[in-house]
Amino acid sequence: MNKDIATPIRTREILEKYGFSFKKSLGQNFLIDTNILKKIVEAAQLKEDSAVIEIGPGIGALTEQLARSAAKVAAFEIDQRLLPILKDTLSPYPNVKVIHQDVLKADVKGMMEEEFNANQDVMVVANLPYYVTTPIIMKLLEAQLPIRGIVVMLQKEVAERISASPGSKEYGSLSIAIQYYTKAEIVMVVPKTVFVPQPNVDSAVIRLTRRERPPVEVKSESFFFQVTKASFAQRRKTILNNLTSQLPDGKQRKEEILTALAASGIEAGRRGETLSLTEFARLSDELYPLFN
Ligand code: SAM
Numbered sequence: 001m002n003k004d005i006a007t008p009i010r011t012r013e014i015l016e017k018y019g020f021s022f023k024k025s026l027g028q029n030f031l032i033d034t035n036i037l038k039k040i041v042e043a044a045q046l047k048e049d050s051a052v053i054e055i056g057p058g059i060g061a062l063t064e065q066l067a068r069s070a071a072k073v074a075a076f077e078i079d080q081r082l083l084p085i086l087k088d089t090l091s092p093y094p095n096v097k098v099i100h101q102d103v104l105k106a107d108v109k110g111m112m113e114e115e116f117n118a119n120q121d122v123m124v125v126a127n128l129p130y131y132v133t134t135p136i137i138m139k140l141l142e143a144q145l146p147i148r149g150i151v152v153m154l155q156k157e158v159a160e161r162i163s164a165s166p167g168s169k170e171y172g173s174l175s176i177a178i179q180y181y182t183k184a185e186i187v188m189v190v191p192k193t194v195f196v197p198q199p200n201v202d203s204a205v206i207r208l209t210r211r212e213r214p215p216v217e218v219k220s221e222s223f224f225f226q227v228t229k230a231s232f233a234q235r236r237k238t239i240l241n242n243l244t245s246q247l248p249d250g251k252q253r254k255e256e257i258l259t260a261l262a263a264s265g266i267e268a269g270r271r272g273e274t275l276s277l278t279e280f281a282r283l284s285d286e287l288y289p290l291f292n
Contacts, residue, residue, distance in 0.1 A: 001068075002064075002092045004034045004064065004065075005059060005060050005061045005064050005089050006030075006031050006032055006033060006034050006037050006061035006062075006064075006065075007032060007034065008032045008196070011030060011032050011059065011061070011196060014059050014085060014088075014089060015059070018081075018084070018085050020059075020081065020082075020085065022197055023079065025131070026078060026079055026129055026131075027056070027128070027129025027130045027131045027132070028058065028079070028129070029127075029130075029195040029196070029197060029198070029199045030058045030059060030061055030195065030196055031058075031061045031062060031127055031153075031194055031195060032061070032194060032195065032196050033194035034065070036190060036194050037061060037062055037065045038065060039187070039188060039205070040062065040065075040125065040127075040151060040153065040187075040205055041062075041065045041066060041069050041125070043151045043187045043205060043207050044066075044123045044125045044149075044151040044207075045123075046066075046069045046070045046121075046123060047121055048070075048071060049071045049120065049121065050069075050070045050071060050120070050121040050122065050123060051070060051071060051072040051073070051074070051112075051115070051116040051117075051120045051121070051122045051123075052066045052070045052072070052073045052074070052122070052123055052124070052125050053073075053074055053075075053076070053108065053111075053112070053122065053123075053124045053125075053147070054066060054073055054074070054075035054076070054124075054125055054126050055075070055076050055103045055124070055126040055128060055129075055136060056075075056076070056077060056078070056103075056126060056127065056128065056129050057075040057077050057082070057086060057090075057098060058077075058082065058127075059082065059085050059086065059089055060085075060086050060089040060090045061127075062125065062126070062127055063075050063086070063090060063093075063096055064089070064090065064093065066125055067090070067093035067095055067096050068093075070095070071095060071120075072095050072096075072097070072115065072116060072120075073093075073095060073096045073097070074096075074097045074099060074111060074112075074115045074116075075096065075097070075098050075099065076099050076101050076102075076103040076106055077098055077099070077100060077101075078100075078101070078102045078103070080100060083098065083100055086098050097115060099111065103136060103139075104132065104135060104136065104139060108139075108140065108143060108145060109143060109145055112145065112146070121148055122145075122146065122147045122148060123147060123148055123149055123150070123151060124140055124147055124149070124150040124151070124152070125150075125151045125152070126151075126152045126153070127152070127153040128152050128153060128154050130154065130155055130199065130201070133152075133154045133155065133158055134158065134174060137150065137152070137162075137178065137208070138177065138178075141177075141178065141181040141182065141208075141210075147210060148209070148210060149182065149207060149208050149209040149210050150182070150206075150207070150208040150210075151187070151205065151206070151207045151208075152205070152206060152208075153190065153203055153204070153205050154203065154204065154206060155201045155202070155203060155204075156189055156190075156201065156202040156203055156204040157170075157201065157202075158174075159186050159204035159205075159206045160186070160204075161174050161175055162174060162175060162178045162179075162184050162206060162208075163175070163184040163185060163186050163206065166273065166274060166275060166276045166277075167273065167274055168273075169273070171273045172232045172235075172272075172273065173225070173228045173229045173231070173232045176225075176228045176277060176280060177225060177228070178208060179215070179277065180214050180215070180216070180221075180224075180277065181208075181210060181211060181214065182208035182209055182210050182211060183208070183209045183211060184206060184207070184208050185206065185207050185209075186204050186205070186206055187204075187205040187206060187207050188204065188205050189202065189203070189204045190202070190203040190204060190205060191203075215277055216277050216278055216280075216281035217281070218281050218284055218285060219284070219285050219288045220284075220288055220292065223284055223287070223288050223291070223292065224280065224281065224284040226247075226284075227243075227247075227280065227283060227284040227287060228272075228280050228284075229246075230242055230243055230246030230247055231243065231246075231272035231275065231280070232272045232273070233245065233246045235271070235272070235273065236271075237271070238268060238269050238270065238271060239261065239266065239268065239269075239270050239271060239272055239275070240254075240257065240258065240261065240268035240269070242272060243257050243261075243287075244257060247287070247291060248291065253290070256290050257287070257290075259286075260283065260286035260287045260290060261283065261286075263286045264279065264282040264283040264286050265279075265282070266279055266282075266283055
């Protein structure tokens with residue numbers, strides 16, 4: 001087996017060989033701990049014939065471990081300076097395809113059709129660039145891609161928000177959006193010392209398993225998300241105050257909003273963070289005909 005990329009010594013050698021300097025603006029914190037990488041790969045529960053989409057391979061630390069466990073790895077990397085490095089470090093792995101693209105602009109579905117077999121088991125696995133964690137995850141989920149799930153390293157605080165339950169202080173519209181599409185679990189918390197350079201925040205690995213169908217049925221998904229976002233606009237405000245200030249012409253339509261809250265069995269003085277997914281679904285369906 002080839003020497004692992006993700007050791008402090010090998011990583012330093014590679015960076016020096018290419019005179020690579022980290023770009024903070026691209027969220028470049030590379031992993032230098034093979035044990036952590038192996039745990040990330042384990043969490044993805046890959047099979048021999050699985051395919052993986054990676055976002056941001058860096059110098060290939062995680063890509064290499066994925067290539068050893070899966071049939072195919074397609075990795076989106078935005079930083080052109082990393083392409084020659086990846087060509088070198090990943091040369092022993094012909095099952096890796098590096099795609100020089102911003103994942104937020106990429107046609108991921110099109111790429112899957114081109115690179116993967118029909119009905120292939122697909123996971124997204126990544127150590128995400130922290131400046132765009134949420135937009136990347138939301139893009140992958142909203143696109144309704146045929147993937148089994150997502151295993152990613154991200155800021156611990158975001159991982160806690162994503163997996164939070166109603167009533168906790170981390171619970172918010174992000175928890176709802178992601179739990180609508182997936183079952184979310186924190187796999188492990190990761191110390192700063194396993195990265196170079198070390199990030200300012202603590203990290204965690206999270207596993208999102210895509211649901212066959214959403215846990216609640218709503219008349220309009222986009223309106224449901226609009227209502228949940230509105231309800232958390234100001235965390236200390238009541239649901240009534242948030243809805244009247246956020247929904248179009250909400251202030252003039254306070255009576256209608258009160259009626260919708262009553263019809264959903266939700267007291268107007270409650271705060272967004274106490275509402276379950278089911279309650280939000282009922283509320284959004286009561287409000288929908290009034291605002292659409
Ligand atoms: N996977 C490597 C590792 O674990 O050592 C690197 C992870 S580093 C946290 C994030 C990587 O994402 C960097 O290589 C960065 O250049 C890349 N990146 C940042 N923004 C991106 C984007 N919008 N699309 C694709 N890659 C991006």
